[in-house]
Amino acid sequence: MRNLTLKFLYLHFLAITLYLFHSANSKSMLRLKRGASISVEGNTFITSPDDSFTCGFYAMPGSKACWFAIWFTNSTDKTVVWTANRDRPVNSQGSRISIQGADGTMVLTDVDGNIIWQTDTRKSDVSAAELLNTGNLVLKNPRGDILWQSFEVPTDTLLPSQILTKEKRLTSSARKGSFASGYFNLYFGSDNVLSLIYDSPDTSSLYWPNPDYDVYTSGRTNYNGSRLAVLDDTGLLRSSDHFHANASDKGFGIKRRLTIDQDGNLRIYSLINSTGLWVITWQALSQPCQVHGVCGTNGICVYAPTPKCICTPGYEMNDPSDWNAGCKPTFNNSLLNSQVKFLELSQTDYFGSDLYYKPNFTLEACRELCRNSLCKGFTYRTWGNGHCYVKSDLFNGHMSPDYPGSVYIKLPRSLQVSKPSIFHGTSTMCESREAEILVGSPSMYDIPRRTARWGYIYSFCGALGAIELLFVVLGWWFLFTKHGVPASVEDGYRMISNQFRRFNYAELKKATNNFREELGRGGSGVVYKGVLADDRVVAVKRVGDVFQGQEEFWAEMTTVGKINHINLVRMWGFCSEGRHRLLVYEYVDNMSLDKHLFDLNFLGWKQRFSVALGTAKGLAYLHHECLEWVIHCDVKPENILLDVEFQPKIADFGLAKLSRRDNPGSEISRIRGTKGYMAPEWALNRPITAKVDVYGYGVVVLEMIKGVKLANWVVDDAEDQEIPLKNLCRQVKEKVECRKLVLGGEHSGSKIGREVQPKTGRNIDSNKPFLCRGRPKQATNNGFSGPNSHGMRR
Known part of the structure; x- marks a missing residue:
């Protein structure tokens, strides 16, 4: 035992001596200025201010090949997280990295002076290169603006706060001891789902999520226009296709990385500060043999x-x-x-x-x-x-x-x-x-057995600690917290708290400049424009009396938390303090559709077609793709917002009572909607289903064609209330080729979004609405008189 102790102390002393010797002969800097350079022989490095990361020339033991790389300073094996020249190593003699004085480009040159790698920006105002505490190597101008960053060109690792977008992918290394690109990739596929794929010159094969199941069975959605994934500082991995995973040691203060390994598995690693070793705290596939191509x-x-x-x-x-x-x-x-x-x-x-x-x-x-x-x-x-x-x-x-x-x-x-x-x-x-x-058969994992055993021990102890902590927190919560809030409300909060930010009232009051700039108002509340501390422009809705209690408020929370579609307004957060209830939405630039239908700034036919089609897709998602069956109940131009490219985004959804898919007989007791867009079911006291949204959508499309607000035509006499709509339908039937006119919903032979082709009348390229003269060749079922696929008349 004594010999083992002495041996340990000797090895520890030797490691410290080598480290001090290396430190004495190496130089570190916080920034590489324009016109300066670092040579491979100079033993000079760029370090982050907190010394967590180091950037410089990295060489494999016993090799003359070098890479310009970023690695964890305090990990035992100096784990590399990014390489500039992963497929083209440079010589360990004579190579150099520099920031050119002429155009500010960072350039890596080999011993013969050939350019091996360079940044893709040529900015005359580049001042220096810096390594941030996040592990991001950046080029900055004198004002501190970032002109280029390594986070935009990832290799096989994603660091906390680094965002994986639809244009980027993580690619594994080919083998141990090399940074060369392998065949395993993490990226957003053509179906908008975060996926793992084996992609070699001979074959490609998707293996995660499980290809034996469809997207929704795997807990994902392909209604995902943003296509973003990020690992945050607590160890939570999230992507916009509704996937999320937690590191087993979830919490702040731990260095982590998300890496696609050479065996094709995706893993979250956590660094143990006391030993400098990594432990796996999450992995995508529990059975490694399920990796295709391994x-x-x-x-x-x-x-x-x-x-x-x-x-x-x-x-x-x-x-x-x-x-x-x-x-x-x-x-x-x-x-x-x-x-x-x-x-x-x-x-x-x-x-x-x-x-x-x-x-x-x-x-x-x-x-x-x-x-x-x-x-x-x-x-x-x-x-x-x-x-x-x-x-x-x-x-x-x-x-x-x-x-x-x-x-x-x-x-x-x-x-x-x-x-x-x-x-x-x-x-x-x-x-x-x-x-x-397996004599003579190399393993897919070349991990020392002793290291692997310690990894299992650390994982086991970490799991036990996490379970203990969970019991302590639950016990404290049951003993010392108030339980006046209904269980369904608490469930909604726990769900939403992992995906949205909870704002405080003072913060939103400051963001909206004391609720000064009003964007609009309706039955559910008033909407104000605001700017958050991170410079995001948002729309803040102060919820009105439509919510009679917290139960109804949290109903919208839990609904919106599960919804993400390119044609629906995205919610960024919420506030609930006392009587103050506010919702924070993305700001949509071109305001609502009614601002572009009933004045001189009328949309062209192609834009109207795009708005009609996008709105239909958003409603179809609410009716058929959501985990809950969401009925909007108030489809009107004021609730259809247009972004900078005039793509529609439906707002104000989720305020009505939700109907379960397996409960078709459920009804909505309180009348909700706007006069002129409300389906006959409201007046006839019939069950309210998704058909009410189809009716409102049909009225909106009629307004887009006519250019007049049809709701203004509604008269007080209930018997004559539908006469204006009938008159318009009759006029359109007489003046338009029926098979080319579409009003939303599936209908016999008609398809949504085809342009109206006039026989005579105004030019189709005009931005003004028109009705053509002439009669159709024959009277056909064109969608105005017969029942639609949902069993109701338009």
Whole structure:
């Protein structure tokens, strides 16, 4: 024991000595000024003010290759989070990074003077480069404005407060010991969902979220126009497709990073200050073998018990040091066209590459299908009736004890091959057996066993601590907090508090300059313009008497918290202090639609079409895509706002009572809406459904065509109330080609948004509304007289 203690003290003393020696021979600076440079031999670095991050030349041990990089100063392995030249390392002699005096560009040059990398900005007023406490390398002008930043060009790591947008992606490193770009990517796909994808020159395959489920089953939404993801300072990972995840040690004061590793898994790491080691506090896939491409083409990922890669029987590794290269056949492929045999590997499957899929198929019939020259093997699943999957490629196989089927590898009959011993064993294996099975087969993880064990211990202790803390907080809450607020209100608050900011009243009063500039008012309250402390322009709605209590106020909170669509106004936060209840929305530049319909600033036909289509999409999302069935109940031009590009955003939704999808008989007792846009259901005391929004939308589209506020035509006599609408419908039917006129909702043969083509009348390019002369060729059901798909008349 004494010897171990002395050995530890000696190693500790040696580490301190080496660190002090290195520090004495290195120079650090807070900024690199314009015209200055750093050479690779100079041992000079840029450090952040709090010394958390270091920027400079980084070399792998025993290598002459160097990268201009940023790394964590206090981590044991100096973990790199960004590299400028990840695919083009420079020489460890003669290379240099400098800020050119001519145009302010930061340039990395190799020993021969060739430019390897440079910033994509040429600003005459660049003054210096600085490394911020966030790990962001920036170029600034004398006023302190950021002209370029490394956060805009990420590599494989996202740091807290660094935003991943639709134009960016994280790309893994190819292998351990290299920063070269690999094949695994984190990005927003064409469906607007944050995804992990294997993307090699030969194949691409999405593997997270689970491709076996649709977007909504995975808890995501593709109604996601912003496409943003961020890891905050507490360890919360959020993206605008409704995905969120928490680090197990969630809280402030811990250095973290989100990294897509070389094995294709996405992980949050937390730094232990006392040891300088990293611990995994969240990962996207709990089963690493679910990562597509992790063992390459013709490779199989197995648990033995940790994940390992082996080649499919009859195949061998292309590159013994790189599983990304996959495996190649040891036989001539032409032999698969003659005498063949099939080798069964139980509890094994291969992702994708299905030539055929045959349900209710026998094993013999599936084998006959695979005699096709394009077939490399087939998977036969054995739950219920047999399911046959014929494979054109053996891409990234995986073995799992709970997989109910087998794969049959097609091989030449003359090839002598046996199943790997791992397929004969049980699911439980000791370490010695694991080493015996996989001799000469590199692991996908090259992690020292001792480090991994400590990582498990730290994770276990962290989890226990988190559970203890949770019980303490819950106990304190139940003992010392007041419970006068209904449970549903508290549930709503807990949900919304993780996604929105809660403002205080004084803050919003200051932002709106004591509620001075009024933007509009309605039955639900008055809206004021404001500017937050972070310079965001917002619309602040002071809620009126439409809310009779906190229950109804929180109903809007919990609803809006789940809603995100490009054609709906986004809410940024809220305030609830005593009698003060305010909602903070995004500010929409071009005000409401009524400002552009009933005056000289009338929209053109293309703009009107775009507004009609976008509004329909927003309503369809509320009616069919939300977790709750949201009925607006007050669709009118005043509640349709137009952004800077005149794209519509529906406002004031969520104020009516919500109806569950599985409760079609629910009714809204209190009348809500505006005279002229209210459907007959209100007057007839019939159940209120989404059809009332379709009716209001139809009136809005009529106003967009006519250019006159139809609500002004409504008369007091209830019997004559619908006469103006009937008159307009009759005029339009007589003057417009009916099959090209659309009024919203699905209807027989008509589609929303087609332009009205006049036979005679005003020029279609005019910004003024028009009604054409002439009669249609024949009287057809054009959407004005017959019942629509929702069973009501327009």
